[in-house]
Amino acid sequence: MGGRRRALLRPGCCGAAWRRPDANRGRTRPARARPGASQRRRQAPHRGPDVSWRRLTVAELPDLRRDAVDASTLAGTRVIVDAVRDGGDAALRDYAERFGDLAPGAPLIVWRDGLDAALAALPDADRALLVRTAARIRTFAEAQRSALEALTVPVPGGRAGHTAAPVERAGCYAPGGRFPLPSSVLMTVVTARAAGVPTVWVASPRPTAMTLAAAAVAGADALLAVGGAQAIAALAYGAGAVPACDVIVGPGNRWVTAAKQLVSGRVRIDMLAGPSELVVLADGSADPETVAADLLGQAEHDPDAVPILVTTDATLPDRVEAALERRLADLPTAATARAALLNGFAVVARDLDEAARACDQLAPEHLELALPDAVAAALAPRLRHYGGLFVGHAAAEVFGDYGAGPNHVLPTGGTARFSGGLSVFDFLRVRTWLAIDDRAAAATLIDDAAALARHEGLEAHARSAERRR
Known part of the structure; x- marks a missing residue:
């Protein structure tokens, strides 16, 4: 929930969490891959229900990293x-x-x-x-x-x-x-x-x-x-x-x-938060209705939200698309969710190893493992880059949003590669201290400090250390 709902806002107004900038103002939404002609033919949106996603391979994944502000x-x-x-x-x-x-x-x-x-x-x-x-x-x-x-x-x-x-x-x-x-x-x-x-x-x-x-x-x-x-x-x-x-x-x-x-x-x-992101990593055990419900839970935040499915089951994207269309029919936030779905895509991986690599490359704000509990628990320690991880079919991302315990203020835009979510550590300062009780026992420390200071051309530092002999 690093990036939240969006309204059409004036400068300084804050009714919601994010707004897509005008086209001439730079982009805050994730840049999409720019495939060659043959790739564009392969990636043409799948036709079927009104909801349709791009299909990408792991090699074609876009980079979610971007400038936080234009x-x-x-x-x-x-x-x-x-x-x-x-x-x-x-x-x-x-x-x-x-x-x-x-x-x-x-x-x-x-x-x-x-x-x-x-x-x-x-x-x-x-x-x-x-x-x-x-x-x-x-x-x-x-x-x-x-x-x-x-x-x-x-x-x-x-x-x-x-x-x-x-x-x-x-x-x-x-x-x-x-x-x-x-x-x-x-x-x-x-x-x-x-x-x-x-x-x-x-x-x-x-x-x-x-x-x-x-x-x-x-x-x-x-x-x-x-x-x-x-x-x-x-x-x-x-x-x-x-x-x-x-x-x-x-x-x-x-x-x-x-x-x-x-x-x-x-x-x-x-952190500098952007539009919300959810990656659902699913296998054949996943219920497409549940996957669709979870993806819409992120898509309704913001037209710039990024809902993504990574799966090892080649039939799941079609079944999830159909479920999305059914669920959008009576969703009050359907207009926002439909716009956000255009930012998303589905990735079919060869196996869980490739799926895990795809998730690490995306480094999403939220990562759900829609896998059998034992499989999800075994895979979780191997994943390296995410803001919040939800392990197993029952661990819905919405529970993180609404107070299971861990914080919902999480890194977006690929920044999970180097940062984590809000925690008590953001409000703490770790302060160090030093006490020398035995000057004779500190002789090596004194000599080393003076020697290093002279290597750096800082004679006053060296003399300060030597005063402690």
């Missing part, structure tokens, strides 16, 4: 970020009112008592839903936190070690407006709190009662009722009562992503 969006976003940096809450309010996040004079911030009031006003079933989901996310995040412990190791003449400490302030972004995502509030804020962050703010435009209540359940201190690039700028630089944060996380549209890129370095960010 130059035009980045330039437009810089104007907004600089204005909020220099103009503070007055500029923040101006953009929020201009883009429809706030009515004139409406409060920018919902404080903790307002969040609690929204939670209290929810129907009991909705309140219990948020509490249960938050508890599962918290259990997983706290287990992650416990995996990173302080350590001490001996060094010549003393000891060295590390400690892991949370940042002081975190800003957690959640899309709002037409497509509010209270689940992203839970995923980001609960994780920050599990890491031990003392101050946590949410930013989300036009928050619904469910979003406000999710912020309360998750433990947020306050919610900035503003979205887009202006919200990211406020979280990075501070604006009025909004504090400057140390870390900014969460999915957003292309303006949000561009703003995160611009403030990265001043603050830590989690």
